[in-house]
Amino acid sequence: MLSNLMSWQITLPIALAAAVIGYLFGSIPFGLILTRAAGLGDVRSIGSGNIGATNVLRTGNRKLAAATLLLDALKASAAAWIVGYFLGEEAAIIAGFFAFIGHLFPVWIGFKGGKGVATYIGTLLGVAPIMVVLFAAIWLAVAVTTRYSSLSALVAMLVIPIALLILGNEKVAAVMAIMTLISYWKHKANISRLMGGTESKIGAKG
Template identity: 40%
Template sequence: MLDVLYIALLSYICGSIPSGLILGLVLNKGDIRNSGSGNIGATNAVRVGGKFFGLLVFILDFLKAFIPTSIVAYYYKDSFYTSISALSIIGHIFPIWLKFKGGKGVATSFGYIAAINFYIFLLTLSIWVAIFLKTRISSIASLLSIISPVIISLFYEDMYIFTSCISIAALVYCKHISNIMRLTSGKEWRF
């Protein structure tokens, strides 16, 4: 039981590190919450500081889930414990340091997926890239690509991984409600 609590706490703390905010201040981009969408994630980082800045934020947000999940998967080799490390995504979305107002969870979700199965991650990323190149809309690429791990995990017959993937997708969709509303009205921001 203590192992579960340690994994949950450390994963959440890892995920709650506000990479976009810290990097923005370090690189003199300012507080990115005061510009663009006000989000601390990679998409807003691109709006505020350009593609390279956005890529750095994406990588750091990705690693916040990839590192703890990889460590847990290596030491425990059990999908139950591994699925608990998905709390890094909760940390990113609801960081304790920022009054629980964080990012939308896409990059951290990708990091978690890459740690549990790199092939599923490659497929998910490929879908994201293909949709983004076609539409130039990050939110629609995120919303459609995040469904693929749910569908694929059905075939693995692993309840814990499937549950974590469907929970992640639900969270990402909830965090994108404003984007969905803009998409339906044709007002979503394009790159």
């Protein structure tokens, strides 16, 4: 397994091209664009200040939040699919990873982006689509049991790299593991609230 993990064949110029393309796709701040287009102002001025779908939902517009979730996922998938088509499978993995990074740290808005759950899912869809089914199943099971959206995502992101490794997809497993660690860091406030019992539950008001 270790030998397979280390056997990347991609050249540096192609890797750099994949990284740049992926980052540019991922850095599109759809949450901000959609809320402004809908006349709802700057989504960064409400709630957590995040540009992701969860904070867009705090505007009260569920359709806009759903659109943000979908577009934030598809921008990573699109980056992986397009780059993969022209530059190969390893380039697709790199593009997906950097789309995730672009979402978290978009250059256009001061490197202050989202927490990456939707873009994580989008990267999976682009490079290991069957894992999206597993992610969704885990998220749903934890959400139904605990009613914590953040915990559901955190558990799913923990399981995905392990599942990929078991299935022998070491390269994607390694990249998704790094993405999981980064997303955990971005969720540190949620983790703190979960540990303190103060995290908001799905459907809770106020």
